[in-house]
Amino acid sequence: MKPEDIKTALDAQGYVGPLPALDESDNGRYLQCLMDAEAEHNLMQSDYRCKTNVLFPWMDELTRNAQIGDAVEAVLGPDFHCWDTLFWIKYPETEKRVSWHQDATYWNFAPKHLAVTVWLCFSGATEEMGCIRYVNGSHRNGQHRHDDIRTRDNLLMRGQTIAHGNPLRNSVPVEVPPGHFLMHHPHMIHGSQANRSKRTRIACGMIFVSTQAKPIAIHAPESTVMIRGTDRYGHMLHDPRPTGDFETDRRAWRLAYDRQHENYYKMQVEA
Ligand SMILES: O=C(O)CCC(=O)C(=O)O
Numbered sequence: 001m002k003p004e005d006i007k008t009a010l011d012a013q014g015y016v017g018p019l020p021a022l023d024e025s026d027n028g029r030y031l032q033c034l035m036d037a038e039a040e041h042n043l044m045q046s047d048y049r050c051k052t053n054v055l056f057p058w059m060d061e062l063t064r065n066a067q068i069g070d071a072v073e074a075v076l077g078p079d080f081h082c083w084d085t086l087f088w089i090k091y092p093e094t095e096k097r098v099s100w101h102q103d104a105t106y107w108n109f110a111p112k113h114l115a116v117t118v119w120l121c122f123s124g125a126t127e128e129m130g131c132i133r134y135v136n137g138s139h140r141n142g143q144h145r146h147d148d149i150r151t152r153d154n155l156l157m158r159g160q161t162i163a164h165g166n167p168l169r170n171s172v173p174v175e176v177p178p179g180h181f182l183m184h185h186p187h188m189i190h191g192s193q194a195n196r197s198k199r200t201r202i203a204c205g206m207i208f209v210s211t212q213a214k215p216i217a218i219h220a221p222e223s224t225v226m227i228r229g230t231d232r233y234g235h236m237l238h239d240p241r242p243t244g245d246f247e248t249d250r251r252a253w254r255l256a257y258d259r260q261h262e263n264y265y266k267m268q269v270e271a
Pocket of ligand 1: 088098103117118119130131132190191192203205
């Protein structure tokens with residue numbers, strides 16, 4: 001897809017994709033890294049779910065994937081950094097789901113349209129596996145009110161939920177082949193349902209933000225890792241890239257994680 005078509009599609013429908021990022025061999029290699037990390041660190045139940053582009057060299061490498069970078073650049077321009085990465089794993093025949101939400105809700109920077117979410121799927125995601133569902137066109141209506149509804153089965157850490165309207169009825173499931181990604185607008189309403197299949201659904205999210213965006217809450221400074229271009233503004237601290245020495249990287253990751261979550265859990269949002 002040409003860069004101008006990516007931007008046009010994102011503006012028109014609020015998401016774009018699935019687009020190819022990884023061939024079969026690279027997809028298998030990253031999937032193995034992820035499953036090894038899951039076995040060792042229990043990613044989905046621990047802090048290791050977030051910001052691991054500061055911790056694992058293979059996650060840092062993924063945030064620099066050329067296909068993903070070109071698509072992000074088509075939307076944000078040449079100068080952008082990675083603010084967060086997140087794992088999204090749903091085991092077979094489990095109830096884990098993602099409530100209806102807009103990603104922008106607790107992002108500690110503005111303006112929100114200077115950021116974009118990439119959702120890269122290693123396993124492939126079908127409707128039966130609980131693929132993402134988007135509410136078409138919902139990105140045009142700005143920020144909605146969210147209630148924090150934490151339940152055992154909601155994969156969102158604050159449980160932020162759009163509890164009004166009927167998003168499910170207005171949503172479309174978007175199936176993704178292995179090694180492909182989706183990209184969506186910060187105000188796109190989306191969520192996903194339980195994995196009813198016998199296969200594990202394995203994906204990771206990456207949030208990219210233009211160097212022009214500024215932090216808004218001041219509980220702690222925000223930090224990012226530079227991905228492309230130059231930071232001419234200096235609005236965010238820069239985290240180091242992982243070195244491959246786990247203990248050294250873990251210290252840098254812990255600082256980055258704590259800073260971000262200090263803001264994430266305290267932010268209030270006006271809708
Ligand atoms: O993995 C999912 O089902 C939802 C992911 C999501 O909400 C996101 O990437 O913003």
